[in-house]
Amino acid sequence: MNTTHHHSHHDLIGGGLLESVLEQEGKVLDEPTSGQAWYELGLRQQANEQEKLAIAALKRSLELDPNLSDARLALSISYSNENRKSESLREMERWTEDTMSKINKYSNVINMSGLRHMKEEEEAEEEEESIEARYSNLIETLLSLARLGGREEGCVTVDEDLQIALGVLFNGKEEYEKASDCFGTALSVRPSDPILFNRLGATLANNGKADEAIEYYLRALELLPSYVRARYNLSISLINLGNYMESIEHLLIGLETQVEDQGSSGVTSEVLWQTLEINCSL
Numbered sequence: 001m002n003t004t005h006h007h008s009h010h011d012l013i014g015g016g017l018l019e020s021v022l023e024q025e026g027k028v029l030d031e032p033t034s035g036q037a038w039y040e041l042g043l044r045q046q047a048n049e050q051e052k053l054a055i056a057a058l059k060r061s062l063e064l065d066p067n068l069s070d071a072r073l074a075l076s077i078s079y080s081n082e083n084r085k086s087e088s089l090r091e092m093e094r095w096t097e098d099t100m101s102k103i104n105k106y107s108n109v110i111n112m113s114g115l116r117h118m119k120e121e122e123e124a125e126e127e128e129e130s131i132e133a134r135y136s137n138l139i140e141t142l143l144s145l146a147r148l149g150g151r152e153e154g155c156v157t158v159d160e161d162l163q164i165a166l167g168v169l170f171n172g173k174e175e176y177e178k179a180s181d182c183f184g185t186a187l188s189v190r191p192s193d194p195i196l197f198n199r200l201g202a203t204l205a206n207n208g209k210a211d212e213a214i215e216y217y218l219r220a221l222e223l224l225p226s227y228v229r230a231r232y233n234l235s236i237s238l239i240n241l242g243n244y245m246e247s248i249e250h251l252l253i254g255l256e257t258q259v260e261d262q263g264s265s266g267v268t269s270e271v272l273w274q275t276l277e278i279n280c281s282l
Helices: 017-030 035-047 051-064 069-081 085-098 104-113 128-146 160-172 176-189 194-206 210-223 228-240 244-257 269-281
Strands: none
Touching (some): 035 069, 069 085, 069 160, 085 160, 104 128, 128 160, 160 176, 160 194, 176 194, 194 210, 194 228, 228 244, 244 269
């Protein structure tokens, strides 16, 4: 079972996901023309496994403010979570072109890369081989940027956004070792980000390393106990290791804290119940 789901960085520590979503929905009602407000709502919907709602909010954010580069990266991640590969790639290319090219240290590499995002009307006719070629070119471009040692001239740092983008791309190609390295590097800069802990845990689990994944899921839950995706991922790894009773405990906690939404494409109560039934039969 594929448990890798990715999210952009945001600050949810100290509160529940539902409370965070409701609070941000109130801000959008107060400021309906604020691209930033829609972006922040999209992040919270993304973290709450409401990908379709996240995509709608993030697209609205970019309609209101096309210069919100973080919204572009977040939109790419949501498309990736929905397995909309071509759309995810397009937004990642646009994020690289529009945002990274404005950074002096990165501009020459991007200008020489030949990077060009597809227009929506072109994507329908694009061959799979062309998509793979674009993937490879984008990965090579981002790797070249990462080798420059961060955005600041005269010093070496980690650009965590680059590492997250690379991690998502490598995951899409099922190159889990490389994805794990990227997420681990990003985590070294954001050591209190529960989303990144879950992301790294899920990547390790997808690579057959359930035992290593567990510690990252647990850390994510320490930081954000209401994070249902991390608790679900943890329960799957525990099943794979034969720890059925502990898995059941976490599934029951997940059901207690689940925010149900009929339009959700993430971890719904139905999925949790189904996993619980399978667990009890083992």
